[in-house]
Amino acid sequence: MTRLNGKTAVITGGATGIGLAAAKRFIAEGAFVFIFGRRQEALDAAMAELGPNARAVKGSVADEADLDRLYAAAKAERGTLDIVFANAGVGSQLKLGEITAKHIDETFDTNVKGTIFTVQKALPLMGKGGSVILTGSSAGTTGAPGFTAYSASKAAVRNLARTWAEDLKGTGIRVNVLSPGATATELAKEALGEEGQKAYGAMTPLQRMADPAEIAAAAAFLASSDSSFMTASEVAVDGGLAQL
Protein backbone atom coordinates (compact mmCIF):
# COMPACT_ATOMS: atom_id res chain seq x y z
CA MET A 1 0.00 0.00 0.00
CA THR A 2 1.78 3.08 -1.24
CA ARG A 3 -0.84 5.78 -1.54
CA LEU A 4 1.54 8.39 -0.09
CA ASN A 5 4.64 7.48 -2.09
CA GLY A 6 7.00 10.43 -2.35
CA LYS A 7 4.82 12.69 -0.22
CA THR A 8 6.14 14.82 2.60
CA ALA A 9 4.07 15.22 5.74
CA VAL A 10 4.25 17.29 8.90
CA ILE A 11 2.54 15.94 12.00
CA THR A 12 2.33 18.14 15.07
CA GLY A 13 1.96 16.33 18.34
CA GLY A 14 3.69 13.57 16.44
CA ALA A 15 5.78 11.98 19.16
CA THR A 16 3.00 10.08 20.94
CA GLY A 17 -0.55 8.80 20.67
CA ILE A 18 -2.57 9.53 17.55
CA GLY A 19 0.22 11.62 16.02
CA LEU A 20 2.78 8.85 16.36
CA ALA A 21 0.34 6.25 15.01
CA ALA A 22 -0.30 8.51 12.01
CA ALA A 23 3.45 8.97 11.48
CA LYS A 24 3.91 5.19 11.38
CA ARG A 25 1.02 4.78 8.99
CA PHE A 26 2.08 7.59 6.65
CA ILE A 27 5.60 6.18 6.48
CA ALA A 28 4.22 2.69 5.83
CA GLU A 29 2.31 4.19 2.89
CA GLY A 30 5.46 5.72 1.45
CA ALA A 31 5.64 9.20 2.98
CA PHE A 32 8.52 11.12 4.54
CA VAL A 33 7.38 12.54 7.88
CA PHE A 34 8.42 15.42 10.13
CA ILE A 35 7.16 14.97 13.66
CA PHE A 36 6.91 17.99 15.93
CA GLY A 37 6.56 17.83 19.70
CA ARG A 38 7.59 19.52 22.91
CA ARG A 39 9.48 16.78 24.72
CA GLN A 40 12.86 15.66 23.43
CA GLU A 41 12.64 12.34 25.22
CA ALA A 42 9.33 11.47 23.54
CA LEU A 43 10.68 12.61 20.16
CA ASP A 44 13.76 10.42 20.57
CA ALA A 45 11.64 7.39 21.48
CA ALA A 46 9.39 8.02 18.47
CA MET A 47 12.34 8.39 16.11
CA ALA A 48 13.68 5.04 17.25
CA GLU A 49 10.38 3.48 16.12
CA LEU A 50 9.94 5.46 12.91
CA GLY A 51 13.23 4.78 11.14
CA PRO A 52 15.00 6.61 8.33
CA ASN A 53 12.01 8.33 6.70
CA ALA A 54 11.29 10.50 9.71
CA ARG A 55 12.74 13.66 11.19
CA ALA A 56 11.97 15.21 14.56
CA VAL A 57 11.76 18.90 15.38
CA LYS A 58 11.31 20.00 18.98
CA GLY A 59 8.87 22.78 19.66
CA SER A 60 5.41 23.99 20.63
CA VAL A 61 2.65 24.95 18.21
CA ALA A 62 1.85 27.80 20.57
CA ASP A 63 5.22 29.37 19.73
CA GLU A 64 5.48 30.92 16.28
CA ALA A 65 9.28 30.83 16.28
CA ASP A 66 9.16 27.06 16.89
CA LEU A 67 6.81 26.63 13.93
CA ASP A 68 9.15 28.71 11.77
CA ARG A 69 11.97 26.33 12.68
CA LEU A 70 9.80 23.33 11.83
CA TYR A 71 8.98 24.59 8.36
CA ALA A 72 12.53 25.78 7.73
CA ALA A 73 13.69 22.24 8.43
CA ALA A 74 11.04 20.76 6.11
CA LYS A 75 11.91 23.24 3.36
CA ALA A 76 15.65 22.65 3.68
CA GLU A 77 15.40 18.89 3.34
CA ARG A 78 12.31 18.34 1.17
CA GLY A 79 11.52 21.67 -0.52
CA THR A 80 7.76 21.23 -0.44
CA LEU A 81 5.00 19.79 1.74
CA ASP A 82 2.03 17.66 0.71
CA ILE A 83 0.34 16.83 3.99
CA VAL A 84 -0.09 18.75 7.23
CA PHE A 85 -1.70 16.91 10.13
CA ALA A 86 -2.34 19.65 12.71
CA ASN A 87 -2.80 17.29 15.57
CA ALA A 88 -1.15 18.85 18.63
CA GLY A 89 -3.68 19.53 21.35
CA VAL A 90 -4.10 19.84 25.07
CA GLY A 91 -7.07 19.26 27.31
CA SER A 92 -7.50 19.53 31.03
CA GLN A 93 -10.81 19.67 32.86
CA LEU A 94 -12.22 22.48 34.98
CA LYS A 95 -15.88 22.84 35.85
CA LEU A 96 -17.74 26.07 35.30
CA GLY A 97 -17.20 27.97 38.54
CA GLU A 98 -13.54 26.92 38.74
CA ILE A 99 -12.34 28.07 35.30
CA THR A 100 -9.32 30.36 35.25
CA ALA A 101 -8.08 32.71 32.55
CA LYS A 102 -4.85 30.74 32.44
CA HIS A 103 -6.76 27.49 31.73
CA ILE A 104 -8.63 29.11 28.84
CA ASP A 105 -5.47 30.67 27.44
CA GLU A 106 -3.46 27.46 27.60
CA THR A 107 -6.20 25.47 25.90
CA PHE A 108 -6.88 27.98 23.14
CA ASP A 109 -3.20 28.87 22.59
CA THR A 110 -2.43 25.30 21.62
CA ASN A 111 -5.68 24.00 20.16
CA VAL A 112 -6.90 27.03 18.23
CA LYS A 113 -4.14 29.59 17.79
CA GLY A 114 -1.57 26.81 17.45
CA THR A 115 -3.66 25.10 14.76
CA ILE A 116 -4.14 28.35 12.86
CA PHE A 117 -0.43 29.14 12.70
CA THR A 118 0.53 25.52 12.03
CA VAL A 119 -1.52 25.72 8.85
CA GLN A 120 -0.82 29.32 7.89
CA LYS A 121 2.93 28.86 8.08
CA ALA A 122 2.77 25.61 6.08
CA LEU A 123 0.97 27.16 3.11
CA PRO A 124 4.02 28.64 1.33
CA LEU A 125 5.36 25.08 1.01
CA MET A 126 2.08 23.54 -0.18
CA GLY A 127 0.37 23.36 -3.55
CA LYS A 128 -2.12 21.48 -5.72
CA GLY A 129 -3.00 18.09 -4.27
CA GLY A 130 -2.09 19.18 -0.75
CA SER A 131 -4.10 17.91 2.18
CA VAL A 132 -4.53 19.59 5.55
CA ILE A 133 -6.03 17.53 8.36
CA LEU A 134 -7.11 19.15 11.61
CA THR A 135 -7.64 17.06 14.72
CA GLY A 136 -11.03 17.88 16.15
CA SER A 137 -12.80 15.76 18.74
CA SER A 138 -16.16 14.22 19.46
CA ALA A 139 -16.08 16.78 22.29
CA GLY A 140 -16.53 19.44 19.61
CA THR A 141 -20.17 18.43 19.19
CA THR A 142 -21.01 17.04 22.62
CA GLY A 143 -20.99 18.25 26.19
CA ALA A 144 -19.08 16.59 29.02
CA PRO A 145 -18.54 17.79 32.58
CA GLY A 146 -15.49 20.01 32.98
CA PHE A 147 -14.76 20.28 29.25
CA THR A 148 -15.76 23.92 28.69
CA ALA A 149 -12.47 25.08 27.23
CA TYR A 150 -11.53 21.86 25.42
CA SER A 151 -14.95 21.36 23.81
CA ALA A 152 -15.15 24.98 22.70
CA SER A 153 -11.63 24.85 21.28
CA LYS A 154 -12.42 21.72 19.28
CA ALA A 155 -15.68 23.23 17.99
CA ALA A 156 -13.52 26.15 16.85
CA VAL A 157 -11.15 23.77 15.07
CA ARG A 158 -14.04 22.12 13.23
CA ASN A 159 -15.13 25.53 12.03
CA LEU A 160 -11.68 26.60 10.88
CA ALA A 161 -11.97 24.04 8.09
CA ARG A 162 -15.13 25.72 6.80
CA THR A 163 -13.52 29.11 6.33
CA TRP A 164 -10.29 27.66 5.04
CA ALA A 165 -12.03 25.61 2.34
CA GLU A 166 -13.17 28.98 1.01
CA ASP A 167 -9.84 30.75 1.64
CA LEU A 168 -7.99 27.94 -0.15
CA LYS A 169 -10.35 27.92 -3.13
CA GLY A 170 -8.36 27.62 -6.34
CA THR A 171 -5.18 26.40 -4.63
CA GLY A 172 -5.97 22.68 -4.92
CA ILE A 173 -5.32 22.30 -1.19
CA ARG A 174 -8.03 20.44 0.71
CA VAL A 175 -8.72 20.82 4.43
CA ASN A 176 -10.73 18.38 6.54
CA VAL A 177 -11.32 17.63 10.18
CA LEU A 178 -10.65 14.28 11.82
CA SER A 179 -12.59 13.95 15.06
CA PRO A 180 -11.55 11.06 17.26
CA GLY A 181 -13.63 9.84 20.15
CA ALA A 182 -12.21 8.05 23.16
CA THR A 183 -8.86 6.72 22.00
CA ALA A 184 -6.67 4.31 23.93
CA THR A 185 -3.36 6.14 23.62
CA GLU A 186 -0.62 5.22 26.07
CA LEU A 187 -1.37 8.44 27.95
CA ALA A 188 -5.11 7.72 28.11
CA LYS A 189 -4.57 4.12 29.20
CA GLU A 190 -2.31 5.29 32.00
CA ALA A 191 -4.72 8.01 33.11
CA LEU A 192 -7.88 5.91 32.93
CA GLY A 193 -6.75 2.50 34.12
CA GLU A 194 -8.60 -0.69 33.15
CA GLU A 195 -11.90 0.37 34.71
CA GLY A 196 -11.80 3.82 33.18
CA GLN A 197 -11.13 2.41 29.72
CA LYS A 198 -14.07 0.07 30.07
CA ALA A 199 -16.32 2.92 31.17
CA TYR A 200 -15.31 5.09 28.21
CA GLY A 201 -15.69 2.19 25.83
CA ALA A 202 -19.15 1.38 27.16
CA MET A 203 -20.38 4.83 26.12
CA THR A 204 -19.92 4.00 22.44
CA PRO A 205 -22.01 1.73 20.21
CA LEU A 206 -18.81 -0.20 19.41
CA GLN A 207 -18.37 -0.84 23.15
CA ARG A 208 -14.66 -0.12 23.21
CA MET A 209 -12.13 2.66 22.92
CA ALA A 210 -10.30 3.22 19.64
CA ASP A 211 -6.84 1.95 18.93
CA PRO A 212 -4.68 4.91 17.77
CA ALA A 213 -4.01 2.94 14.56
CA GLU A 214 -7.72 3.20 13.72
CA ILE A 215 -7.52 7.00 13.88
CA ALA A 216 -4.33 6.86 11.81
CA ALA A 217 -6.12 4.83 9.10
CA ALA A 218 -8.69 7.60 8.72
CA ALA A 219 -5.90 10.20 8.67
CA ALA A 220 -4.25 8.26 5.84
CA PHE A 221 -7.55 8.27 3.93
CA LEU A 222 -7.82 12.05 4.32
CA ALA A 223 -4.15 12.51 3.41
CA SER A 224 -4.44 10.42 0.23
CA SER A 225 -6.20 10.99 -3.06
CA ASP A 226 -8.90 8.54 -1.93
CA SER A 227 -10.56 11.61 -0.39
CA SER A 228 -9.92 13.85 -3.41
CA PHE A 229 -13.46 15.31 -3.47
CA MET A 230 -13.54 16.08 0.24
CA THR A 231 -12.92 19.48 1.72
CA ALA A 232 -14.38 21.17 4.81
CA SER A 233 -15.74 17.77 5.86
CA GLU A 234 -15.52 16.17 9.26
CA VAL A 235 -14.72 12.48 9.65
CA ALA A 236 -15.78 11.26 13.07
CA VAL A 237 -13.77 8.26 14.18
CA ASP A 238 -15.57 7.81 17.44
CA GLY A 239 -17.27 4.41 17.45
CA GLY A 240 -20.57 6.22 16.96
CA LEU A 241 -20.23 8.18 20.22
CA ALA A 242 -21.35 11.55 18.87
CA GLN A 243 -23.22 10.34 15.77
CA LEU A 244 -26.51 9.04 17.08
Next chain:
Amino acid sequence: MKKLEGKIAVITGGSSGIGLATAKRFVEEGAHVVITGRREKELKEAAAFITRNVTTVVGNVSRLEDLDRLYAVVKEKHGHIDILFANAGAGTVAPLAVATEAHFDQTFDVNVKGLFFTVQKALPLFNDGGSIILNSSVSNVLGLPGFSAYAASKAAVRNFARAWTLELKDRKIRVNVMSPGAIDTPALATTTGLTAEQAEQAVAQFTTQIPMGRRGMPEEIAAAVAFLASDESSYITGMDLAVDGGMAQV
Protein backbone atom coordinates in the same frame (compact mmCIF):
# COMPACT_ATOMS: atom_id res chain seq x y z
CA MET B 1 -2.69 -3.89 -0.53
CA LYS B 2 -6.14 -5.20 -1.34
CA LYS B 3 -8.51 -3.90 1.29
CA LEU B 4 -11.49 -6.11 0.40
CA GLU B 5 -9.80 -9.40 -0.49
CA GLY B 6 -12.36 -12.20 -0.65
CA LYS B 7 -15.25 -10.05 0.60
CA ILE B 8 -18.76 -10.48 -0.76
CA ALA B 9 -20.45 -7.16 -1.55
CA VAL B 10 -23.97 -6.33 -2.70
CA ILE B 11 -24.57 -3.03 -4.47
CA THR B 12 -28.04 -1.89 -5.44
CA GLY B 13 -28.29 0.55 -8.31
CA GLY B 14 -25.03 -0.90 -9.54
CA SER B 15 -25.42 -0.48 -13.28
CA SER B 16 -24.36 3.15 -13.64
CA GLY B 17 -22.88 6.20 -11.94
CA ILE B 18 -21.79 5.89 -8.32
CA GLY B 19 -22.96 2.28 -7.95
CA LEU B 20 -21.04 1.12 -11.01
CA ALA B 21 -17.86 2.99 -10.06
CA THR B 22 -18.08 1.50 -6.58
CA ALA B 23 -18.58 -2.03 -7.92
CA LYS B 24 -15.49 -1.61 -10.09
CA ARG B 25 -13.44 -0.25 -7.16
CA PHE B 26 -14.59 -3.06 -4.84
CA VAL B 27 -13.51 -5.67 -7.39
CA GLU B 28 -10.14 -3.94 -7.81
CA GLU B 29 -9.79 -4.17 -4.02
CA GLY B 30 -10.38 -7.92 -4.15
CA ALA B 31 -14.14 -8.27 -3.58
CA HIS B 32 -16.80 -10.24 -5.40
CA VAL B 33 -19.80 -8.04 -6.17
CA VAL B 34 -23.45 -8.69 -6.82
CA ILE B 35 -25.05 -5.71 -8.53
CA THR B 36 -28.71 -4.98 -9.12
CA GLY B 37 -30.48 -2.60 -11.43
CA ARG B 38 -33.78 -2.31 -13.18
CA ARG B 39 -32.58 -2.56 -16.76
CA GLU B 40 -31.04 -5.81 -17.96
CA LYS B 41 -29.13 -4.29 -20.89
CA GLU B 42 -27.37 -1.72 -18.69
CA LEU B 43 -26.58 -4.35 -16.08
CA LYS B 44 -24.94 -6.57 -18.68
CA GLU B 45 -22.90 -3.62 -19.94
CA ALA B 46 -21.90 -2.83 -16.35
CA ALA B 47 -20.75 -6.41 -15.78
CA ALA B 48 -18.66 -6.23 -18.96
CA PHE B 49 -17.10 -2.97 -17.73
CA ILE B 50 -16.30 -4.51 -14.32
CA THR B 51 -14.93 -7.56 -16.19
CA ARG B 52 -14.64 -10.13 -13.37
CA ASN B 53 -16.00 -11.28 -10.02
CA VAL B 54 -19.41 -9.78 -10.73
CA THR B 55 -22.94 -11.21 -10.68
CA THR B 56 -25.98 -9.30 -11.94
CA VAL B 57 -29.57 -9.54 -10.74
CA VAL B 58 -32.28 -7.53 -12.47
CA GLY B 59 -34.68 -5.97 -9.99
CA ASN B 60 -36.26 -2.93 -8.42
CA VAL B 61 -35.52 -2.25 -4.73
CA SER B 62 -39.03 -0.94 -4.16
CA ARG B 63 -40.42 -4.42 -4.95
CA LEU B 64 -39.94 -6.78 -2.06
CA GLU B 65 -40.15 -9.90 -4.23
CA ASP B 66 -37.27 -8.55 -6.32
CA LEU B 67 -35.19 -8.16 -3.16
CA ASP B 68 -36.03 -11.74 -2.18
CA ARG B 69 -34.80 -12.90 -5.59
CA LEU B 70 -31.62 -10.84 -5.20
CA TYR B 71 -30.74 -12.37 -1.86
CA ALA B 72 -31.66 -15.87 -3.04
CA VAL B 73 -29.04 -15.47 -5.75
CA VAL B 74 -26.48 -14.12 -3.25
CA LYS B 75 -27.18 -17.01 -0.91
CA GLU B 76 -26.85 -19.62 -3.61
CA LYS B 77 -23.71 -18.13 -5.12
CA HIS B 78 -21.80 -16.94 -2.04
CA GLY B 79 -23.68 -18.06 1.09
CA HIS B 80 -23.12 -14.78 2.92
CA ILE B 81 -22.60 -10.99 2.65
CA ASP B 82 -19.78 -8.89 4.11
CA ILE B 83 -20.62 -5.51 2.60
CA LEU B 84 -23.87 -3.89 1.50
CA PHE B 85 -23.92 -0.61 -0.39
CA ALA B 86 -27.61 0.39 -0.47
CA ASN B 87 -27.23 2.83 -3.29
CA ALA B 88 -30.32 2.65 -5.51
CA GLY B 89 -32.16 5.94 -5.47
CA ALA B 90 -34.57 8.08 -7.44
CA GLY B 91 -35.05 11.80 -7.64
CA THR B 92 -37.21 13.71 -10.04
CA VAL B 93 -37.66 17.46 -9.85
CA ALA B 94 -41.07 18.67 -8.69
CA PRO B 95 -41.76 22.01 -7.02
CA LEU B 96 -44.06 21.80 -4.00
CA ALA B 97 -46.93 23.56 -5.75
CA VAL B 98 -47.18 21.04 -8.58
CA ALA B 99 -45.76 17.81 -7.14
CA THR B 100 -48.06 14.82 -7.55
CA GLU B 101 -48.80 11.96 -5.21
CA ALA B 102 -47.11 9.65 -7.71
CA HIS B 103 -43.93 11.75 -7.51
CA PHE B 104 -43.93 11.63 -3.72
CA ASP B 105 -44.67 7.90 -3.57
CA GLN B 106 -42.08 6.99 -6.17
CA THR B 107 -39.37 8.96 -4.36
CA PHE B 108 -40.12 7.44 -0.96
CA ASP B 109 -40.81 3.95 -2.33
CA VAL B 110 -37.32 3.69 -3.78
CA ASN B 111 -35.21 5.86 -1.47
CA VAL B 112 -36.80 5.06 1.89
CA LYS B 113 -38.92 1.91 1.72
CA GLY B 114 -36.68 0.25 -0.84
CA LEU B 115 -33.56 0.97 1.18
CA PHE B 116 -35.21 -0.14 4.44
CA PHE B 117 -36.04 -3.57 3.04
CA THR B 118 -32.77 -3.81 1.13
CA VAL B 119 -31.05 -3.79 4.52
CA GLN B 120 -33.61 -5.82 6.43
CA LYS B 121 -33.60 -8.66 3.91
CA ALA B 122 -29.79 -8.72 3.80
CA LEU B 123 -29.44 -9.31 7.54
CA PRO B 124 -29.92 -13.10 7.62
CA LEU B 125 -26.98 -13.44 5.22
CA PHE B 126 -24.80 -10.84 6.85
CA ASN B 127 -21.54 -11.85 8.46
CA ASP B 128 -20.95 -10.43 11.91
CA GLY B 129 -18.38 -7.67 11.63
CA GLY B 130 -19.63 -6.55 8.22
CA SER B 131 -20.18 -3.05 6.89
CA ILE B 132 -23.39 -1.43 5.64
CA ILE B 133 -23.21 1.83 3.70
CA LEU B 134 -26.39 3.77 2.96
CA ASN B 135 -26.27 6.19 0.08
CA SER B 136 -27.85 9.46 1.08
CA SER B 137 -26.98 12.88 -0.32
CA VAL B 138 -25.77 16.20 1.01
CA SER B 139 -29.30 17.32 0.24
CA ASN B 140 -30.10 15.59 3.57
CA VAL B 141 -29.05 18.88 5.17
CA LEU B 142 -29.66 21.31 2.29
CA GLY B 143 -32.68 23.00 0.79
CA LEU B 144 -32.85 22.69 -2.98
CA PRO B 145 -35.90 24.08 -4.78
CA GLY B 146 -37.82 21.30 -6.51
CA PHE B 147 -36.07 18.58 -4.55
CA SER B 148 -38.09 18.60 -1.33
CA ALA B 149 -39.27 14.99 -1.54
CA TYR B 150 -35.81 13.82 -2.54
CA ALA B 151 -34.07 15.80 0.22
CA ALA B 152 -36.54 14.58 2.85
CA SER B 153 -36.12 10.97 1.73
CA LYS B 154 -32.34 11.32 2.00
CA ALA B 155 -32.66 12.80 5.51
CA ALA B 156 -34.69 9.71 6.41
CA VAL B 157 -31.86 7.53 5.12
CA ARG B 158 -29.33 9.41 7.24
CA ASN B 159 -31.44 8.73 10.29
CA PHE B 160 -31.88 5.01 9.57
CA ALA B 161 -28.15 4.69 10.23
CA ARG B 162 -28.55 5.98 13.78
CA ALA B 163 -31.05 3.35 14.93
CA TRP B 164 -29.44 0.56 12.93
CA THR B 165 -26.02 1.29 14.43
CA LEU B 166 -27.54 0.44 17.79
CA GLU B 167 -29.69 -2.44 16.58
CA LEU B 168 -26.73 -4.13 14.89
CA LYS B 169 -24.00 -3.33 17.39
CA ASP B 170 -24.06 -6.75 19.04
CA ARG B 171 -23.33 -8.29 15.65
CA LYS B 172 -20.45 -5.82 15.18
CA ILE B 173 -21.98 -4.67 11.93
CA ARG B 174 -21.10 -1.04 11.27
CA VAL B 175 -23.63 1.24 9.56
CA ASN B 176 -22.57 4.47 7.90
CA VAL B 177 -24.00 6.99 5.49
CA MET B 178 -22.36 8.23 2.31
CA SER B 179 -23.49 11.68 1.29
CA PRO B 180 -22.27 12.66 -2.15
CA GLY B 181 -22.60 16.20 -3.36
CA ALA B 182 -23.00 17.11 -7.03
CA ILE B 183 -21.48 14.22 -8.96
CA ASP B 184 -20.97 13.90 -12.69
CA THR B 185 -23.24 10.90 -13.36
CA PRO B 186 -25.80 10.13 -16.04
CA ALA B 187 -28.62 10.48 -13.50
CA LEU B 188 -28.95 14.26 -13.69
CA ALA B 189 -29.61 14.12 -17.42
CA THR B 190 -31.58 10.89 -17.57
CA THR B 191 -33.70 10.53 -14.44
CA THR B 192 -34.49 13.95 -12.97
CA GLY B 193 -36.81 15.04 -15.79
CA LEU B 194 -34.67 18.09 -16.58
CA THR B 195 -34.08 19.14 -20.18
CA ALA B 196 -30.47 19.15 -21.42
CA GLU B 197 -30.41 22.93 -21.08
CA GLN B 198 -31.86 22.84 -17.55
CA ALA B 199 -29.36 20.16 -16.55
CA GLU B 200 -26.53 22.32 -17.84
CA GLN B 201 -27.82 25.31 -15.87
CA ALA B 202 -28.12 23.16 -12.75
CA VAL B 203 -24.51 22.03 -13.13
CA ALA B 204 -23.31 25.62 -13.55
CA GLN B 205 -25.26 26.65 -10.47
CA PHE B 206 -23.98 23.72 -8.39
CA THR B 207 -20.43 24.49 -9.39
CA THR B 208 -20.58 28.04 -8.04
CA GLN B 209 -21.72 26.62 -4.70
CA ILE B 210 -18.84 24.12 -4.44
CA PRO B 211 -15.63 25.36 -2.77
CA MET B 212 -13.64 22.91 -4.89
CA GLY B 213 -15.11 24.59 -7.96
CA ARG B 214 -16.14 21.41 -9.77
CA ARG B 215 -18.44 18.42 -9.59
CA GLY B 216 -17.11 15.17 -8.21
CA MET B 217 -16.46 12.05 -10.26
CA PRO B 218 -18.17 8.74 -9.41
CA GLU B 219 -14.72 7.23 -8.79
CA GLU B 220 -14.14 9.75 -5.99
CA ILE B 221 -17.29 8.58 -4.22
CA ALA B 222 -16.27 4.97 -4.84
CA ALA B 223 -12.94 5.57 -3.09
CA ALA B 224 -14.73 6.87 0.00
CA VAL B 225 -17.25 4.01 -0.04
CA ALA B 226 -14.33 1.56 -0.22
CA PHE B 227 -12.91 3.23 2.88
CA LEU B 228 -16.22 2.78 4.73
CA ALA B 229 -16.54 -0.81 3.47
CA SER B 230 -13.08 -1.85 4.65
CA ASP B 231 -11.42 -2.35 8.02
CA GLU B 232 -9.74 1.01 7.44
CA SER B 233 -12.87 2.52 9.01
CA SER B 234 -13.12 -0.04 11.82
CA TYR B 235 -13.89 2.60 14.49
CA ILE B 236 -16.40 4.52 12.36
CA THR B 237 -20.11 3.81 12.74
CA GLY B 238 -23.32 5.83 12.67
CA MET B 239 -21.51 8.54 10.72
CA ASP B 240 -22.53 10.59 7.73
CA LEU B 241 -19.54 11.03 5.41
CA ALA B 242 -19.98 14.06 3.15
CA VAL B 243 -17.99 13.83 -0.08
CA ASP B 244 -19.14 17.01 -1.70
CA GLY B 245 -16.18 19.28 -2.46
CA GLY B 246 -17.33 21.32 0.54
CA MET B 247 -20.76 22.15 -0.92
CA ALA B 248 -22.78 21.53 2.25
CA GLN B 249 -19.90 21.96 4.71
CA VAL B 250 -19.17 25.67 4.72
